[in-house]
Amino acid sequence: MPPERAGSMPTTSFSKGSVSDALGSQRRRKLVRALRDHSAVSLLVVFVVVGALSSDVFLTPRNLLNILWAVSVLGIVALGQTVLLVSRNFDMSVASVIGLAGIVAVLAQLAGFGLVGSIVAGLLTGVLFGALNGFLAVATGANPFLITLGTNALAYAASLALTHSRTLYTTAPAFNELGRGKFLGVVNYSVVIFVLLALVLEFVMARTVFGRSLYVTGLNAAVGRLSGLSVRNTQFAAFILCSVTAALAGVIITARTGSTVGTAGVGYDFDSIIASVLGGTSLFGGRGGALRTVVGVLVLGVLNNLLILLNVPIDSQQIAKGLVFLAVVWADSLMRHP
């Protein structure tokens, strides 16, 4: 949507018109700013309208729940990625941590642990890799993109070594229920977890000391340090949080399929960043939020759903997704450099 130029309409009645015009232009400017700030929301509205007009099925509750179900796992990863992006870091290792966490959870089940034990084991994998990422990136001050590319390969190697490249199957029925069952018979558990996590993280980022220090760290680490914040601890914690959400996503994926795949998380590294950026989180730290990422994830989900409903072949869907991504970042850039 092109940004509307505020207040240049010629008015016939001079005295009164100029006052109301000034008020109107102010309101319009506000609207433009709101649109600028929430371009993902406008895009989501456009997609939903297009969907409602072009398909009878789109607006049915079943389809909408389907969209939520489809994006919930990516959403969980993207929420963690958002926390990290706000502190001006990246995590490319989510791709393999997702696979590894699922494998560890299944191995725990094979070793006799129950539902809770295996989930905890999976999440601990995330803690471990988050701590490793955080240590390497914070202690050396190296570029987090490359460091986590390295740990991504480490996690992949670990999952190959643990499974000997075989597929393992889950043994706890309650665990599969987590992936396939529905809360109160209506909404999938993964959707519930996604929504709860988004609300909790939005609160944490907006209202807690840790959350606020994430933004300060991302905007200007030196200022944060001089104001007495522990920048290093904040970044370290953000790395752990991101890896744990990735591990959670891995556990859910494994519960859905009932078996492990080392490559289950391939593509989630870039997709989670794309979803965050679509929602308005900056790659340069200091800007963004959990609810913004929810919108970004929904844009991707609705787009995916539309492409399927409109019978676009699966191989071409990637082109459409890439083009939409480029269009959004271009629009964002146009608004920032008019």
Added chain:
Amino acid sequence: VRAELVRRAFNLASGHPAFLIAAAIFAALTLATGETFLTTGNLENVARQVSLDAPVVFAETIVLIAGGIDLAVGATMATAAILAIGFQNFGAPIATLVALAFGLGVGAINGFLVTRARIIPFIATLGTMSVARGIMLTYTHQQPLSGAIDSFTLWGGGNFGPIPVPFVIALALALFLSLVLKYTRLGRNLYAIGGDREAAYLAGISVNRHLFIAFLASGFLSALSGVLLASRLNSATVQLGNDTPLLALSAALIGGASLLGGRGAIGGAFLGILALGMLGNGLDLLGVQTDYQIAIRAAILILVVGIDALAANFVKLRLARVRFVP
């Protein structure tokens, strides 16, 4: 005098870590494999493999020097390989031209997105990577393609005596690009832009035009790697190029490039890819399992990146100390 010599040797070594790393890997493998590494057949094999990846590493190096990053190199390379095989009905020259033109196209789009649309290179090339992969998937329906023209396999698979044809191509390319980067105005300007874009702009360098050329060159060189690879394999699959951004970035960084821009050299990048290529080959010879190979490569990347960052911090600290002397 001896201290001076040691200091000089240290400076030389720290200026060329790629050479040290390559030499160390070479020596270690020669010792560890009991000379099987040193046989002519094996060295030829290594040279061929390294040469296929060399252009794409040069591509990443040029963009890094100019202060950018290109994540689309892998997708460009793979799609070019697919096109070079897919268009063989029209003859090998046409197929090659189509593949190289595709690379130029991706490079031009990246250049446009970075200079005109003012999207940062990381995001812009992430988008084109996604689109290029989509084009590849749509074109192939995820089926592998195989070639039909024998003469086409010469470029990647042929030999001049014991020397593989692609090795000659890679060496010539390295020489040409080195000369351009070192001795032409274009090359010096790329370093200037990567070092400090603002200063380069104020000095009258047309920053946008140079960045555009860097991305154009990157697209072309990535496609060239794709053509050589297709020629070597005489086939192409959609799995090609998945690890290429990681490989190209690692090799370029080992070769002295920096993510901050303004640093790097083609010779170093060539040594970087040579080191990684020898390492992969040696680990295969030693019978190391794939999972451990991946882990070793990851550890090397983390080490190189970590040491690079620590060294940069050290220099920064020393500079700061000097500055604060009254």
